[in-house]
Amino acid sequence: MRGLRLLRAPAALLGCLGVLLLSGGTPAYAHTALKDATPAPGSTVGTGTSVVELTFAQLQPGTTPKVSLIGPTGTVVPVGPPVVADGSVTCAAVSPLQTGVNTLTYTVTATDGDTQTNAFQYQVTDSARAATTPTACKGLTLAAPVTATSTDPDPDDTILGLGRTTALVVLMAVAVTVVGGGLVAVRRTRGTRPTGRRRATG
CATH class of the missing domain: 2.60.40.1220 (Immunoglobulin-like)
Incomplete structure (x- = not known):
């Protein structure tokens, strides 16, 4: 169960990143027909x-x-x-x-x-x-x-102040790093977990 708790944070972050990327290019259809x-x-x-x-x-x-x-x-x-x-x-x-x-x-x-x-x-x-x-x-x-x-990026085509392409690369790199760190933590936790009880001597 501890391993699952460690993986929840990266998964939640990936979900937030996905929402951010999708919302950055989502038009508002309601008011400007x-x-x-x-x-x-x-x-x-x-x-x-x-x-x-x-x-x-x-x-x-x-x-x-x-x-x-x-x-x-x-x-x-x-x-x-x-x-x-x-x-x-x-x-x-x-x-x-x-x-x-x-x-x-x-x-x-x-x-x-x-x-x-x-x-x-x-x-x-x-x-x-x-x-x-x-x-x-x-x-x-x-x-x-x-x-x-003009070669300046369009403010409507940016994420967090960066050009869309640059921002996507940065966010993906962060996601990979976080997920990789979570997997390493899980492996270390599993590696240090006791595999069985010692038999009583004498």
Whole structure:
């Protein structure tokens, strides 16, 4: 029974580490549903579309969603810095879209501070009409599209202040060390345990 008690601590630690790793990448689905978008998910628009618009529910005041766009060949389509209008509408300028399936990814912060990252796709063709700029975006001054060049880790993709990959390696090393120490302790305990009673002499 003593051996079981020694193994409980490493097992509990591994469980906590697993919860930590899983919670680090778990999106909060409850509060920031996408209510509307231009281009809309699954829609077909022309290459002349110059603005993307996303309407959310209950964005945290003072926060601005992150928006990125990937073209059909896997290349990054430059997107300008997003601007929030009316507290829930996000607008951003985009460079001329590439024909084919484009993938738009967004990250938002809910009123309770939780973040959510989701994506959707839409088709771009030369023959289709360009999407009309939404009314909420027309009165905004949108900066020209830019390509992100920063190599700094995204704060939303960190664990305990470390990059996700680095943190995973560190946590796994700690887990292996703790478990290994627990097994050694068990073996030592078993090795020193009496194997039987001595016979009485005389």
